[in-house]
Amino acid sequence: xxxxxxxxxxxxxxxxxxxxVSGLIIRQNAWKIGVWRYQIxxxxxxxxxxxxSGWEYYLHVPRGYTDQRRWPxxxxxxxxxxxxxxxxxxxRPRADQEGFLYLAPTFPLKGxxxxxxxxxxxxxxxxxxxxxxxxxxxxxxxxxxFSGGAQFAHRFAFKYPGHVCGVSVMSAGSYDxxxxxxxxxxxxxxxxADDERTALALWFASELRRRGYSVWYETYPDVGHWMCxxxxxxxxxxxxxxxxxxxxxxxxxxxxxxxxxxxxLAWAGAQAASGQPGDGRH
Numbered sequence: 001x002x003x004x005x006x007x008x009x010x011x012x013x014x015x016x017x018x019x020x021v022s023g024l025i026i027r028q029n030a031w032k033i034g035v036w037r038y039q040i041x042x043x044x045x046x047x048x049x050x051x052x053s054g055w056e057y058y059l060h061v062p063r064g065y066t067d068q069r070r071w072p073x074x075x076x077x078x079x080x081x082x083x084x085x086x087x088x089x090x091x092r093p094r095a096d097q098e099g100f101l102y103l104a105p106t107f108p109l110k111g112x113x114x115x116x117x118x119x120x121x122x123x124x125x126x127x128x129x130x131x132x133x134x135x136x137x138x139x140x141x142x143x144x145x146f147s148g149g150a151q152f153a154h155r156f157a158f159k160y161p162g163h164v165c166g167v168s169v170m171s172a173g174s175y176d177x178x179x180x181x182x183x184x185x186x187x188x189x190x191x192x193a194d195d196e197r198t199a200l201a202l203w204f205a206s207e208l209r210r211r212g213y214s215v216w217y218e219t220y221p222d223v224g225h226w227m228c229x230x231x232x233x234x235x236x237x238x239x240x241x242x243x244x245x246x247x248x249x250x251x252x253x254x255x256x257x258x259x260x261x262x263x264x265l266a267w268a269g270a271q272a273a274s275g276q277p278g279d280g281r282h
Contacts, residue, residue, distance in 0.1 A: 045058055045059070045092075046059040046060075046061070048126075055105070055108070056083075056084060056105070056106045057103060057105040057126050058084040058088060058102075058103075058104045059101065059103050060101070060102040061101055061134065062095045062096045062098075062099055062100060062102075064096075064099070065134070067134070070136060070140075071101050071134070071135060071136055071137060072099070072100040072136070072137055072141075072239070072243050073100060073101050073103060073127070073130065073137070073138075073140065073141050073142070074100045074101070074142045074239060075104070075105070075127075075142065075144070076091055076103075076104050076144050077104075077105065077107070077143070077144070077145035077146075077148075077150075077153055078104070078106065078107075078145070078146070079146050080113070080147060080148035082106075083106040084105050084106040085106075086104075087104065087146075087227070090227070090232060091104070091232075094232070098239065098240065100239070101136055103127070103130060105119075105122070105123055107122075107152070112152060113148040113149075113174075114151065115152065115155055115156065115159070119152065120156055120160070123156070140242065141163060141164055142164070142165055142166045142168075142242060143157055143164050143166075144167065144169070144235050146227045146231075147170070147171050148172075148173070150170050151169075151175070153167055153168070154167055154169050154172070154176065154186070157184045158184075161181050161183040162183065164184055165184075165185075165242045166184065166185045166186075166187070166238050166241075166242035167184055168186070168187040168188075168189070168234065168235035168238055168239075169189075170190070170227055171189070171190050171197050171225055171226075171231075172197065172201070173197060175204040175207075177207060178213060179211070180211050180212065181212075183213075184213065185213065185215075185238060185242060186208050186213055186216070186238075187215075187217075187234050187235055188201050188204060188216070188217045188218075189217070189218045189220070189231040189234050190220075191222075191224050191226070192219050192221050192222070192223065193221075193222060193223055193224045194224050197225070201219070205217040216237070218231070218234050
């Protein structure tokens with residue numbers, strides 16, 4: 001009886017391990033094994049969906065595109081509960097004006113802010129497909145995001161510092177402590193009426209600078225939790241600096257730049273400590 005019970009336990013344990021491993025494999029490879037649907041509309045937006053995973057991306061090809069040269073790629077990641085379609089009206093005109101391909105994924109699962117479902121692998125698969133279709137410059141991949149997307153953007157950059165030329169984080173609800181490599185230039189922006197995110201952004205920008213990163217930091221009066229035009233402008237300014245060869249100067253801000261480095265950073269750190277790293281919901 002005991003031997004039969006032991007065999008049953010071993011057998012069911014093996015089943016459990018197989019199910020867990022299979023689930024991980026399916027999750028990591030769902031982008032490859034899903035049913036692909038393509039749609040290109042009259043406005044040059046390529047929409048790719050993968051069923052049944054729910055992953056998708058939108059790609060805008062700028063006016064004047066030619067495969068005779070390589071183009072920068074700007075990736076924007078949506079906030080919690082959003083989709084890649086959310087900010088097309090904001091970034092498409094910028095893509096045409098500045099000359100970059102615009103990639104906007106949709107990450108439908110909880111925890112995407114922390115790359116918990118293999119979203120970094122999924123994004124690389126998207127980038128690889130775009131590269132197979134268009135002449136993109138993998139040395140000029142710029143990542144930005146708002147709210148939950150800003151959480152994703154900085155964690156993705158920290159994980160792959162040699163593959164990202166610049167990062168813009170707008171109004172994130174939590175941040176990780178930066179590694180000491182200091183390779184990737186950052187733009188950090190937040191509204192002054194965006195509750196605890198204001199102190200969190202100040203803490204993060206301070207930590208970035210302390211660890212050797214180039215940081216462009218701005219706050220905006222009377223702005224709450226939304227992606228405002230000055231934050232988009234800051235993103236584009238850093239993108240321009242990274243798209244051109246040469247050094248990136250530190251702490252460059254526009255008319256909205258805050259006097260970050262003259263403030264009481266010890267106070268900022270204490271304020272941020274109560275919320276950092278945050279619950280990852282926003």
